[in-house]
Amino acid sequence: MGTGRLYAAVAAGGFRRYATYRVATAAGVFTNTVFGFILAYTYLALWQEKPDLGGYDQAQALTYVWVGQAMFAVMVLGSVGFEEELIERIRTGDIAVDLYRPVDLQLWWLAADMGRALFQLLGRGLVPMLCGALFFDLALPSGPLPWLACLVAVALGALVSFAIRYIVALWAFWLLDGAGAMQITWLTGVFFSGMLLPLNVFPGALGDLARVLPWSALLQAPADVLLGEADPLGTYAFQLAWAAALLAVGRLIQSAATRKVVVQGG
Amino acid sequence: MADVDERPVTGAEREDPFAEYGTYSRVRDGLRAYRMIAAMWIRSTMAYRASFAMTTFGNFAATSFDFVAILLMFSQVDELGGFTLPEIALLYGTSAVAFGLADLMIGSMDRLGRRVRDGTLDTLLVRPVPVLAQVAADKFALRRLGRITQGLFVLGYALVTLDIAWTPAKVLMIPLMVGSGGLIFGAVFVAGAAFQFVAQDASEVQNAFTYGGVTLLQYPPALFAKDLVRGVTFVLPLAFVNWVPGLYVLGRPYPLDLPAWLAFAPPLVGVACCALAGVAWRAGLRSYRSTGS
Numbered sequence: 001m002g003t004g005r006l007y008a009a010v011a012a013g014g015f016r017r018y019a020t021y022r023v024a025t026a027a028g029v030f031t032n033t034v035f036g037f038i039l040a041y042t043y044l045a046l047w048q049e050k051p052d053l054g055g056y057d058q059a060q061a062l063t064y065v066w067v068g069q070a071m072f073a074v075m076v077l078g079s080v081g082f083e084e085e086l087i088e089r090i091r092t093g094d095i096a097v098d099l100y101r102p103v104d105l106q107l108w109w110l111a112a113d114m115g116r117a118l119f120q121l122l123g124r125g126l127v128p129m130l131c132g133a134l135f136f137d138l139a140l141p142s143g144p145l146p147w148l149a150c151l152v153a154v155a156l157g158a159l160v161s162f163a164i165r166y167i168v169a170l171w172a173f174w175l176l177d178g179a180g181a182m183q184i185t186w187l188t189g190v191f192f193s194g195m196l197l198p199l200n201v202f203p204g205a206l207g208d209l210a211r212v213l214p215w216s217a218l219l220q221a222p223a224d225v226l227l228g229e230a231d232p233l234g235t236y237a238f239q240l241a242w243a244a245a246l247l248a249v250g251r252l253i254q255s256a257a258t259r260k261v262v263v264q265g266g
Numbered sequence: 267m268a269d270v271d272e273r274p275v276t277g278a279e280r281e282d283p284f285a286e287y288g289t290y291s292r293v294r295d296g297l298r299a300y301r302m303i304a305a306m307w308i309r310s311t312m313a314y315r316a317s318f319a320m321t322t323f324g325n326f327a328a329t330s331f332d333f334v335a336i337l338l339m340f341s342q343v344d345e346l347g348g349f350t351l352p353e354i355a356l357l358y359g360t361s362a363v364a365f366g367l368a369d370l371m372i373g374s375m376d377r378l379g380r381r382v383r384d385g386t387l388d389t390l391l392v393r394p395v396p397v398l399a400q401v402a403a404d405k406f407a408l409r410r411l412g413r414i415t416q417g418l419f420v421l422g423y424a425l426v427t428l429d430i431a432w433t434p435a436k437v438l439m440i441p442l443m444v445g446s447g448g449l450i451f452g453a454v455f456v457a458g459a460a461f462q463f464v465a466q467d468a469s470e471v472q473n474a475f476t477y478g479g480v481t482l483l484q485y486p487p488a489l490f491a492k493d494l495v496r497g498v499t500f501v502l503p504l505a506f507v508n509w510v511p512g513l514y515v516l517g518r519p520y521p522l523d524l525p526a527w528l529a530f531a532p533p534l535v536g537v538a539c540c541a542l543a544g545v546a547w548r549a550g551l552r553s554y555r556s557t558g559s
Contacts (some may be wrong), residue, residue: 015366021467022467023465023466023467023468024467024468024469024470026467026468027465027467027470027471028470029471030470030471030474031471031473031478032472034474034478035474035478035481037494038478038481038482038485038490040487041485041489041490041491041494042339042346042489044489045346045485045489046339046342046343046346048347049343049344049345049346050342050343053342053343081380137329141479179321180320180324183321183328186328187324187327187328187331190331190332191334196332196334196335196338197335197338197339201338201339201342202338203341203342253404
């Protein structure tokens with residue numbers, strides 16, 4: 001099998017794996033929709049108090065809420081994804097088997113995670129967004145071009161999300177227990193992705209800092225491209241730069257880790 | 267086959283001639299089992315004290331985030347839906363502590379779906395101890411004190427900064443809200459677990475009502491659509507955790523036309539919710555069929 005076809009098959013596997021859990025997906029859609037409603041009403045009150053807060057009008061702010069709910073599962077902003085499994089393989093020593101396989105460890109997990117992200121976008125992203133559009137006045141673009149531009153930003157965001165979580169998982173080679181590292185990543189991710197509030201509402205220097213950190217590639221970037229608030233090409237460049245840097249760091253850690261690997265229970 | 271009432275009579279029950287009839291002794295048995303299982307988990311947690319301290323702090327930090335979001339909002343505005351920061355802090359603090367208590371006591375119940383799926387629930391059924399007590403105390407996580415502590419900080423801030431003409435009734439209302447609110451949220455946890463007997467894979471639906479509910483209650487009811495407020499007042503009575511009694515403390519009218527004495531209803535609502543959740547739990551347990559594998 002060609003390398004390209006191999007990783008495509010791995011990605012398809014990642015997609016199918018999540019597609020199997022239909023009830024769980026429906027439950028997730030329900031929960032994302034409920035949270036979307038609660039957030040939408042609080043944002044309405046906030047923008048009523050201060051219209052044009054952060055440069056968004058009310059419709060844009062509401063749209064941001066529903067983009068956030070759509071990105072929640074895609075970017076793994078409130079839970080854990082493959083990293084939990086990878087950490088477990090490192091902890092138990094199963095990783096040694098993986099390292100003997102004639103595939104690249106990082107690319108393998110990347111392909112599987114992209115399959116997962118695609119499923120989450122279709123399974124848990126579309127329906128809450130439709131519900132939001134039905135009940136609130138959203139600032140959704142009418143032409144296909146902004147949507148396509150947003151999709152590219154979502155794909156690049158998913159790449160950054162993977163790169164961050166891959167680095168976190170590899171720490172298990174040294175720490176052996178990933179719970180603490182995963183919790184810290186989860187906390188920083190929720191805060192700096194703009195899941196709590198759009199980053200342009202963050203005051204002063206905190207807002208400036210949040211805008212340049214990699215987590216802004218996960219939610220703020222796709223939302224701003226969809227809303228027409230950011231230049232797509234500039235956004236892509238920002239996301240690509242972070243993706244390249246973080247993937248390279250992940251690769252460095254990977255080679256350092258495999259050089260020192262001590263198999264548990266072997 | 268899995269009905270608790272049909273389980274074998276045990277030694278403990280033979281000692282008590284009324285065990286077969288009295289709900290009182292069943293409750294007493296359950297509480298005793300709960301205490302013992304919880305104590306076992308606390309002892310095992312305390313074997314790694316540093317880890318306990320870190321996860322408790324993590325719990326504290328994680329739950330602080332929604333209040334940080336409120337603080338960020340108030341860095342831009344002075345009022346939200348006509349409410350000041352201390353007023354919202356009172357709603358936040360009371361609901362957070364109430365939810366934290368329920369989460370500490372029976373927050374592990376959301377694992378029930380997994381137990382139904384992988385068949386480990388069967389192990390609990392053959393033990394001569396009420397299943398509810400076993401599921402509720404399973405993996406008792408003392409680190410959840412972090413959430414309660416965080417809620418208490420916000421509540422303390424609210425009580426210090428609020429400008430209220432305190433009366434004995436209003437002072438009494440604060441512990442009343444926290445206690446009855448804990449009962450109401452506890453009932454939601456149990457009802458959610460009962461639902462998982464039917465939909466084994468749907469633990470996230472429970473999150474919508476537990477975490478979604480506590481997020482909703484952190485903001486004043488005036489923010490939300492009337493139908494939503496009606497729903498959480500009359501259908502799923504979360505409003506009695508803090509909205510109805512809290513607005514009485516703040517001297518503000520409730521957006522729905524409710525008589526003022528309802529502010530004192532939370533304990534009754536809490537007990538009624540627990541009774542209903544108990545019925546749902548028994549129905550769920552009766553419908554349980556093991557995976558059989």
